[in-house]
Amino acid sequence: MTINCKGQLIDLTSPKVMGILNITPDSFYDGGAHKNEKEVLLAVEKMLKAGATFIDVGAYSSRPNADHVSETEELNRIIPIIKSLVKNFPDILLSIDTFRSEVAKQGIEAGAALINDISAGKLDDNMLQTVADLKVPYIMMHMRGTPKTMQHQTDYSDLTKEVLFYFSERIAAAKAFGIIDVIVDPGFGFAKTLEQNFELLNKLELFKMTDKPLLIGVSRKSMIYKSLNTTADKALNGTSVLNTVALQKGASILRVHDVKEAVETIKLIEALKQ
Known part of the structure; x- marks a missing residue:
């Protein structure tokens, strides 16, 4: 199972790590941690040395009830950082955490390698065509509504079944546009209650039926610290405990x-698998 990042084939049969770089003032854990370019470069260097394959850069906080950020503000935050990172770390594989096609387009043109979309194309009608034109890997996440409204949309009759159906529809839509490399993210914490997050994690092996690499993002989320x-x-x-469970159930x-x-x-x- 491989994805093509800037001409480099990344083998996901051996799981990889994506380091989070939030350049937002209001992210739930590290909001405002990186106040200038020097701090960003130091943080990224540390993650790369520790073994990160990808660095995910986000300039729009997707935490529950996050404030709206204009497209212009998002671009002003993220593009200079991407250019700086590519200049200082020429081999870096950057993922752009955005649901806006124009931000995705300019981010890839600035040197990023992947697009990570919390809405799977549902918040921007131009996203799938943009990804297809750019010919880059696309991470699609499950969410209902927007970061502002998602916590009020947690009514499911069968959570896992509905999330899998969502992905079957979104993967088919991506395929229709000619998008080849798709990665699925169940969206822990997005339009899901604490109990629903654990239900999804407990049934994670069922996502193998999507036949796509699985990205898991539970790092320091409320399902952990509230529990x-x-x-x-x-x-x-x-x-670390929940990441262990996710890996045993097929996370890539x-x-x-x-x-x-x-x-x-x-x-x-x-080592355990050996």
């Missing part, structure tokens, strides 16, 4: 704040 009656900054151990990419620990988790699971 443990703690806070996001104390949820690293819980993150772990999207995390803490790269070193995720890489170690993968190494131990791979």
Whole structure:
């Protein structure tokens, strides 16, 4: 199972780590952590040295009830950072965390390699055509509504079945546009209650039927820290536990704040398989 990133074939049969770089002032865990270019470069260098294959750059917070950010503001935040990262780390594989086709287009043109869309093309009618034109891997996530409204849309008759149906429809739509490399993300925390998140994780192996690589993003999320009656900054151990479960159930990419620990988790699971 491979994806083509800027002419480089990345083999996902051995799980990979995607480091999170939020350049937003209001992200739930690390909002405002990177205040200037120097801090961003240091943070990314640390993640790459720790073993991250991808770095996911986001300039629009998708936490519940996040404030709206204009397209112009999102572009002003993200494009200079992408250019700086590509200049300083020429081999870097950057993923752009955006649901806007114009941000995705300009991000790829600036040197990024993948598009990570929380809406799977449902918040921008031009997204699928844009991804097809750019010929880049596309991460599509399950969500209902928008970050502002998603927590009020958690009524499912059969959660896992409905999420799988959603992906079958979105994968078919992507295929119709000629998009080849698709990665699916069940969207933990997006239009799902705490209990629903665990239900989805418990049935994660069913997502193998999509025949697509599976990206898992549970890093320091409320399903961990609320379950443990703690806070996001104390949820690293819980993150490693759930990442372990996800890997055992078929995850191909772990999207995390803490790269070193995720890489170690993968190494131990791979050793177990041997």
